[in-house]
Amino acid sequence: MKTKQPLETPQKSPRRRENRQQNKPGRVNTKGLYKRALREAFLKLNPRVMMKNPVMFVVWVGTIITILLALYPSLFGPVPGDNQRLFNSLVAIILLLTILFANFAEAVAEGRGKAQADSLRSTQSDTIARKLLPDNTTVEVSSTELHKGETIKVIAGDIIPADGEVIEGVASVDESAITGESAPVLKEPGSDVASSVTGGTRILSDELIIRVTAEPGQGFLDRMIALVEGAQRSKTPNEIALTVLLAVLTQVFLIVVVTIPPIANYVGSPVGVVTLIALLVALIPTTIGGLLSAIGIAGMDRVAQFNVVATSGRAVEACGDVNTLVLDKTGTITLGNRLAEEFIPVNGHCVVEVADVALAASIFDQTPEGKSIVKLAHHIGSAVTFDRNAAEGVEFTAKTRMSGTNLPNGDEIRKGAVDAIKGFVRSRGGQLASDLDEAYERVSRLGGTPLAVACGEDIYGVIYLKDIIKPGMRDRFDQLRRMGVKSVMLTGDNRITASVIAQEAGVDDFIAEATPEDKIAVIQQEQAAGKLVAMTGDGTNDAPALAQANVGLAMNSGTQAAKEAANMVDLDSDPTKLIDLVTIGKQLLITRGALTTFSLANDIAKYFAIIPAMFAAVGIGSLNIMGLASAQSAILAALIYNALIIPALIPLALKGVKFRPLSANQLLRRNILIYGLGGIVAPFIGIKGIDWLIAAVGLA
């Protein structure tokens, strides 16, 4: 039986509210993570699981053989030397630890993803929904019985039982369970963004009538959980390529090791199977093999910590490869709300007359811009002089590019793009004022948006809507440029305004007077040139472009269509995050490259440790440049270093290499210096130190 949720007020369940705050997606509960990861590390020893990782599977097989040799040292024939059982046992333990460390790294990274899915799941609950019947009565049903198209009623204190669209009422909704943002959000019908509600959020005031838009189990939260859990399992193209490279290297070293015994026997220095296994394990890239999946999962986790849900690791990786960013001006480069700053009279009118007409044109306009015009007009002293109920509001459309009011006396008052108003005035038989273009250019050169206002055939003036560029945008675009990422700004503004904003913000290119079709056109154009494109969007008209882009970031406050078309959803609905996502993607790729370089560079020291030890009897002792104590201690030291370097690098794999906004060549040089040179030097020091300890303890 389903449990009924408290319907009175949110304060009735403070504990639950507190839990929701703690469980917001960005902050996952990682309590007991390491304990669970340790258990998982042992469970992953299952050969079916181990086979997924070719490098570690070879180590696993080597470990089994070494364990057998620890039990029966003469299994493959007599072996020279003392204490073979102890030596074989030590090697077996070290190899087992190597596998466990790699499994642990993967389990820790996976654990964080699972914790995120659990935290999302905790926001889901079966609730009792009030389903509206055709006769306007309500019947209580379980939320799992709600279907697409049905209407429900929710009142203050209710958990919204399913994803839907508001068709009646105005209410504030607490979306902190999903976004982590505690400030309530106003929901009302008729708006693309504000009419969309998500199941699992709580209505704080008033009541709403909602049309359900998702079948049970297919809501936003359900999809997010599936994505977070499923994303860990599928390998990205780069991971697949790297897996192939690692498998090729392992194959090469396997062949090398298999061909050693005949040569060793020929030169009169036979080599034992355990030594061969030790050499193989030391040479194959176990460090990157063990950490590869952890790096990928951690990349997803870093995206999740930014409160962004990615559909797959592929999407996160694509962020790192992005060449072009297509960004909307408003809300991304500039602060979302343009505010009316000034009324500029033309055609012989005065400021008060412009304010009166602007007020009349904006009285039905519920956009932030419209409200700011009303506020400025009131500030100047204007007041509505007509019967508002008898007047008719004219909605803005992308086609007409103007909105306004039809007054009860028959006057048509319009405000909108200057070109559109010019056309309107001409169509009504009016003359264009000579000082209009001057006012238009003045506002445009200030980087503002000019809106002309007219009453019938008479143009009254221009409203200066001020755009404020978000702080720090110029630096961020400079960083992107240094990384080789081009930024393109799209705006519905005129060319002069667009160029001023583009110059101030430091974007590389802009498209003025852009229509939704321009977005998809610019993406296709860039992709045709072989570039990867990222963009943000929230409206239904953005959906095709979001689907076309290589990285589409939809806003959580956006429409269902936009969220479904995109491959990432930003729970905080902040379009500027796209720039951060590019950084995270690049960091993921750099981390993988750096650790691969380090892992391969490690081989040099391991050669110098094990080969002279293997063939000491043939007179190549001079190659023992590290001065290792004995053949057995050399092998043990190399293997212990090989095992210990995995847990030592887990923090780096999970946190990622520190990102620096440098060009690809500079990054390559820097990483080769740090991780290539470091990968050569570190094992020499590490192996020598461990060898010294082994000799001191008297193990070998």
Added chain:
Amino acid sequence: MKPGKDLNEIVPRDVSELIELVREQWQGNRLPIQLFLLMCLNLAIAPAVYATTGNEITRTAAYAIGILGIVTLGLSVYLFVVIFQPERF
């Protein structure tokens, strides 16, 4: 009770039944059958190893070396599969 009676119920009576039995078992228990066939293969490899080494190693060691060779070959095949069909892993 005749001991041959139970055996008759288990052992296939003709070749077609035998093939059917092997096919069914192969589908249901692929891994054990593969391991069994590899052990059978070792019956051919181990004497060859023993013959080559003379009296240097025991017969058991020869069988162990044969299995080690098969395991190594198996690893190599596995790595080739990873290289050519990485999406399976």
